[in-house]
Amino acid sequence: GQNIDQPTEMTATEGAIVQINCTYQTSGFNGLFWYQQHAGEAPTFLSYNVLDGLEEKGRFSSFLSRSKGYSYLLLKELQMKDSASYLCAVRDNKNSWGKLQFGAGTQVVVTP
Amino acid sequence: EADIYQTPRYLVIGTGKKITLECSQTMGHDKMYWYQQDPGMELHLIHYSYGVNSTEKGDLSSESTVSRIRTEHFPLTLESARPSHTSQYLCASSGAWMNTGELFFGEGSRLTVL
Numbered sequence: 441g442q443n444i445d446q447p448t449e450m451t452a453t454e455g456a457i458v459q460i461n462c463t464y465q466t467s468g469f470n471g472l473f474w475y476q477q478h479a480g481e482a483p484t485f486l487s488y489n490v491l492d493g494l495e496e497k498g499r500f501s502s503f504l505s506r507s508k509g510y511s512y513l514l515l516k517e518l519q520m521k522d523s524a525s526y527l528c529a530v531r532d533n534k535n536s537w538g539k540l541q542f543g544a545g546t547q548v549v550v551t552p
Numbered sequence: 553e554a555d556i557y558q559t560p561r562y563l564v565i566g567t568g569k570k571i572t573l574e575c576s577q578t579m580g581h582d583k584m585y586w587y588q589q590d591p592g593m594e595l596h597l598i599h600y601s602y603g604v605n606s607t608e609k610g611d612l613s614s615e616s617t618v619s620r621i622r623t624e625h626f627p628l629t630l631e632s633a634r635p636s637h638t639s640q641y642l643c644a645s646s647g648a649w650m651n652t653g654e655l656f657f658g659e660g661s662r663l664t665v666l
Contacts, residue, residue, distance in 0.1 A: 444594075473654060482642060482657035483595070527595070531653070539585070540655065541611070542595040 444543035446528050451549045452518055460513045460546045462528035473540060474502050474513045475527040483527055487513070515548070523550045555579055558643050558658035565633055566666050573628045573661045575643030584626040585655065587642040588612060595642065601626055633665045 443465045452458040464472070471490045475483035487495055489504035489511060501514040515522055525545040532541070556577040565571060577584065582603045587595040587610075597610030601620040615637070616630050626645075630637055640662045644655040 471652070473652075480660075482659045483655075484657070485654045488652040488654060539597060539600060539610075541597075542587075544592070544594040547592075 444528055444530060444541060446526075446543045446546045448544070449547040449549065451551060453551050454518055454520060456518050458515045458518060458548060460515070460526050460528075460548070462511045462513070462543060464509050464511075464528070464530045464543075466509070466530055466532045466541075468532045469506055469530070471531040472502075472504055472511050473529040473531070474500075474511075475529060475542075477525045477527055477545065479524075486526075518550050520550050520552070523548060556643060556645055556656050556658040558641075558661050560661060561659060562662050562664075564664045564666065567632075567634055569633050569665075571630050571633055571663070573641055573643075573663070575626045575628070575658055576624050577626075577645045577656070577658075578624060579645065579647065579656065580623065581645035581647040581656070582623065583646045584620065585644045585646075586610070586616075586618060586626070586628050587644060588614065589640045589642055589660075591640075599628065633663075635665045638663060638665050 446462045474486040477483040487502035494503045499516045504511045525547050527545045528543040529540040559574045584601045586599040588598050589595045596612035598612050598614040599618040601607045607618050616628050618628050640660050642660045643658040646655050
């Protein structure tokens with residue numbers, strides 16, 4: 441299985457940049473996902489990495505290093521609506537397509 | 553826009569009652585999942601299905617059961633609810649033809665057992 445670690449909470453001001461780190465241990469690796477979850481709502485897909493490197497989507501970027509078992513999600517030009525929990529999730533190659541193991545999430549608080 | 557629906561959104565019931573949480577998706581996805589999430593905690597997979605008449609237990613043991621008689625429908629049932637079942641239950645689906653295999657989640661069913 442996987443052990444997934446990410447910080448519990450991070451605080452940043454509006455307009456700033458925040459980097460959320462995620463480390464994982466897996467017996468096999470087949471993709472890493474980042475989801476955003478606002479309080480009381482369903483998680484929504486943000487990004488997917490399966491090869492090493494950086495994937496950029498607007499204000500959000502995600503980086504993966506498979507050799508280090510490490511990923512980060514970068515949120516730029518923070519807005520108040522970015523206050524949410526950010527979930528790191530890993531799929532390993534033992535499991536069939538789609539089964540994900542989730543971290544506990546990082547609560548990002550954006551202050552004015 | 554994902555089209556996956558869960559009912560009820562909120563349910564408060566007494567111990568010993570039988571409950572069914574409904575989940576339906578209109579995307580034609582073959583794979584469906586049930587995750588359980590307590591406040592501030594990680595999502596735990598409790599059931600999944602790769603197609604009609606296919607169901608498997610997930611990583612977290614659960615007293616609930618599921619069925620998959622139709623592609624679009626994946627209900628979860630608790631025969632006799634207990635306070636320990638109080639949690640949020642999230643249904644999700646994914647399609648085999650999608651490159652990433654990302655999950656689309658419903659809005660969740662928050663269950664409170666008194």
